[in-house]
Amino acid sequence: MRDFLLSVAACVALAGCDGKTESVSSARPAESGGAASTSAIAAKAEPGKSSAPRHMWGSFKKGSSVKLKTVSDTAGTKSEMTMTHTLVDLTADEAVVETEMAMTGFTNKSTNKFPLKAPEGGKAVDGPKPKSGSEEIEVAGKKLKCTWTEIETEASGIKTQSKSWMCEDVPGHLVKSVSKSTGAATMSSTTELVEYVVK
Secondary structure, X not given: OHHHHHHHHHHHHOOOOOOOOOOOOEEOOOOOOOOOOHHHOOOOOOOOOOOOOOOOXXXXXXXXXXXXXXXXXXXXXXXXXXXXXXXXXXXXXXXXXXXXXXXXXEEEEEEEEEEOOOOOOOXXXXXXXXXXXEEEEEEOOEEEEEEEEEEEEEEOOEEEEEEEEEOOOOOOOEEEEEEEEEEOOOEEEEEEXXXXXXX
């Protein structure tokens, strides 16, 4: 369970970025059961834009932060998790983000480095084509103009439908994500922006 939860933390911290990371973690084991779905984080780029999307951290200044809350239900077992991402350093090559995760009986801190430039020579991945569009939604008490991406996948008898909303005005860009899996396993997860600070 401890390794699984650490992987959840890494996935959420990496939302929207395909870069390399270096992570240093400090954690204590969970005291109770519960799980969170990593499929809540789906979007990797902002669709519908005429120009390349801005980097999820590269366009902000040090001290910018975002807090997200995830509520999950795995086969009837519910859990809540909050994650706070803070931009602690920014160079010409990379953004350094400190992540603090908290859930019942478990805490974790890690530091991730995100390259500001995407690697060259990438090859398109075969798979389901996502749907995308734009929409204004209300989160954290504010109305934000977002682009959304929705995708359906199936693997090992599990069908998963995920939808994510991204906003370039928010550090990390992710403002909301919902996911539901049915079949061999039943899981649902909702991640939503709680608050953010732009420096």
